[in-house]
Amino acid sequence: MKRDELELTVRLYRSLRRIRRVEEEIVRVYPSDSIKSPVHLSIGQEAVATGVCEALEPRDVVFGSYRGHAMYLAKGGSLPRMIAELYGKADGCARGKGGSMHLVDVERGVMGTSAVVGTTIPNAVGYAYALKHRRENRIAVSFHGDGATEEGVFAESLNFAALKQLPILFVCENNGYAIHTHQSRRQATLDICTRVRAYGIPAETIEDGDVFRIFQAARAAAAAVRSGSPGPRYIECITSRWLEHVGPGEDFELGFRSREETEAWRKNDQVARLGGMLPAPQRSVIDEAIEAEIAEAFAFAEASPFPPAGELLMHLYR
Amino acid sequence: MERTLSYVDAIREATDLEMARDAGVVLFGLDVDDPKAILGTTRGLAGKYGGDRVFGTPLSEDAMCGAAIGMALAGLRPIHVHIRMDFVLLAMNQLVNMAAKTHSMFGGQEHVPLVVRSIIGKSWGQGAQHSQGLYPLFMHVPGLKVVAPSTPYDAKGCLAAAVRDDNPVMFVEHRILYYQKGRVPEGDYVVAPGKARVAVPGREVTLVGISYMQVECLRAQRYLEEVSVSAEVIDPIWLAPLDIGTIEASVRRTGRLIVVDNGWMTCGAGAEIVASLAERMQDAPGWKLRRMGFAPVPCPTTPSLEALFYPNARTIAAAAFDLVKGAPQGWLPAARADLKLIEFKGPF
Ligand SMILES: Cc1ncc(C[n+]2csc(CCOP(=O)(O)OP(=O)(O)O)c2C)c(N)n1
Numbered sequence A: 001m002k003r004d005e006l007e008l009t010v011r012l013y014r015s016l017r018r019i020r021r022v023e024e025e026i027v028r029v030y031p032s033d034s035i036k037s038p039v040h041l042s043i044g045q046e047a048v049a050t051g052v053c054e055a056l057e058p059r060d061v062v063f064g065s066y067r068g069h070a071m072y073l074a075k076g077g078s079l080p081r082m083i084a085e086l087y088g089k090a091d092g093c094a095r096g097k098g099g100s101m102h103l104v105d106v107e108r109g110v111m112g113t114s115a116v117v118g119t120t121i122p123n124a125v126g127y128a129y130a131l132k133h134r135r136e137n138r139i140a141v142s143f144h145g146d147g148a149t150e151e152g153v154f155a156e157s158l159n160f161a162a163l164k165q166l167p168i169l170f171v172c173e174n175n176g177y178a179i180h181t182h183q184s185r186r187q188a189t190l191d192i193c194t195r196v197r198a199y200g201i202p203a204e205t206i207e208d209g210d211v212f213r214i215f216q217a218a219r220a221a222a223a224a225v226r227s228g229s230p231g232p233r234y235i236e237c238i239t240s241r242w243l244e245h246v247g248p249g250e251d252f253e254l255g256f257r258s259r260e261e262t263e264a265w266r267k268n269d270q271v272a273r274l275g276g277m278l279p280a281p282q283r284s285v286i287d288e289a290i291e292a293e294i295a296e297a298f299a300f301a302e303a304s305p306f307p308p309a310g311e312l313l314m315h316l317y318r
Numbered sequence B: 001m002e003r004t005l006s007y008v009d010a011i012r013e014a015t016d017l018e019m020a021r022d023a024g025v026v027l028f029g030l031d032v033d034d035p036k037a038i039l040g041t042t043r044g045l046a047g048k049y050g051g052d053r054v055f056g057t058p059l060s061e062d063a064m065c066g067a068a069i070g071m072a073l074a075g076l077r078p079i080h081v082h083i084r085m086d087f088v089l090l091a092m093n094q095l096v097n098m099a100a101k102t103h104s105m106f107g108g109q110e111h112v113p114l115v116v117r118s119i120i121g122k123s124w125g126q127g128a129q130h131s132q133g134l135y136p137l138f139m140h141v142p143g144l145k146v147v148a149p150s151t152p153y154d155a156k157g158c159l160a161a162a163v164r165d166d167n168p169v170m171f172v173e174h175r176i177l178y179y180q181k182g183r184v185p186e187g188d189y190v191v192a193p194g195k196a197r198v199a200v201p202g203r204e205v206t207l208v209g210i211s212y213m214q215v216e217c218l219r220a221q222r223y224l225e226e227v228s229v230s231a232e233v234i235d236p237i238w239l240a241p242l243d244i245g246t247i248e249a250s251v252r253r254t255g256r257l258i259v260v261d262n263g264w265m266t267c268g269a270g271a272e273i274v275a276s277l278a279e280r281m282q283d284a285p286g287w288k289l290r291r292m293g294f295a296p297v298p299c300p301t302t303p304s305l306e307a308l309f310y311p312n313a314r315t316i317a318a319a320a321f322d323l324v325k326g327a328p329q330g331w332l333p334a335a336r337a338d339l340k341l342i343e344f345k346g347p348f
């Protein structure tokens, strides 16, 4: 590997591995009921947020959904404050008021996540409008699922973004399902990008979950968006959710999909793949650092106090 | 022996009976035919009545609500299900600007026999966007009916009444009520619009509890027995049309009212009840009242603040005690195991 290739691989591996291990730790801790909050995990989908966020600048902003742990971490959101948020603690990124579905870290460009599907898509569009209006050299990114593309607001947002040629990158994390319902039972044509192109927005699909390919596509799209012309871009990343829609377990026993369906994706696991590309000593240094960081974050969350009663009525208005 | 059913099964049975009785009844919404079947309330119905009458939809609440109105105009009787009341907000234009107005705006020529089922969430980190009790928004709009049954018996009877009603009905469920069991007769019956129920008769204070808060009021009534206060508990059941007469008769006897809303108080169902009584009881001397409801903020996820966000049996009992005594007494009943809150703990 050339040096810059190795450096990229290290960065991507660290991000992938860190997200995977954080969520595995959430799964491990979950039965203790310290996390009194629903969690929508991204295990299996890490490559999308990792590849895209690696292509962004720190000053760029991202908007996402309740399945937002990966996006938050990949964009640089504070890990200790995220875990404290899941624990409902005062040091959480939303002071314990938002929980797993409402992660935010404005300093790092994580503008927030919503539990109502599709809701943040137009928010990202509006942010992009302001960036263009002020001639700022930044871009906005909207992360959303395949299900969100069925909401009316998706179509309305694409139209406005294209009409105003806004500096926005749309990223669809297509895991094939909305809860337990396959895309083919919800959409007459599965080709989301064809629909997007009808609005005049260049769009491409990355079928295989390859984190390098996602990174390259995002880097090219971000560069185009940043140059101000020709406005918005759309990337659809096919991916696979390995755990249940919400919660720490699996969902194969429900019968709506089989474990085999995820098997090809597990064989193509980007965490393992990139780990294997690194020399063992270098990899274990990274792994150990991640473990230490995670242990510290959970200890921080445990030690943080619950918000005091006086917090209840605070932060309603500015 | 009386038959007992859960709230979930009462809803499922009412839907089943109405679908069997009337071939025009169709049931749809996100996930109504998925393995979890809207927490069991639609279980088995897709198999029994087929995919044309029972189907899951795309994530398109606005369009599906509008389509439901179109189906209703064509003579079907749609039941549109939302697993959270918060998601109904996406369909607000269709509900408020079309469903509510069609009959009147078109001079009585058309009508919209539509039922919109939605579930209010509570506790265990549901948070700001999965816990809202938004039924007052719909009470505000002429042309919509609103019902929030709190018992399995009423759930079945009200859903049957809603399906048979020729007008749009917002059918409001509560996640925590799903765990309730109660008497539910077999076969057909309706709990008709516009009639409240005196759940427990009493003398000194009237407790009106809406939706899940009815359960907390019933527990508060038991706590109040500890301090020899006799509380009357009323379940309005239907919020529009609202049976204000039953509440008025009670308050005229007890002279005291506590309305406990399962939502925010400002412009809430409790506000409407209190305002109506104030108008009707201008002749009654010195009656006292108190409203309770959610804290006036979005619902926080952290358990430490969520516990303060909701009224509960003990805080209701304490407020009622103070009202009866005419001054703060500093009494808060010790929590009793037999009156424990039903705790909801995942899955979502
Ligand atoms: C407006 C709205 N409708 C319904 C829901 C319930 N719901 C939560 S997640 C979800 C599936 C969304 O699927 P997708 O957009 O593909 O995201 P994924 O969960 O697969 O990441 C649904 C229907 C919701 N949260 N918001």
Ligand SMILES: [Mg+2]
Binding pocket: A145, A146, A147, A173, A174, A175, A176, A177, A178, A179
């Ligand atoms: Mg999906």
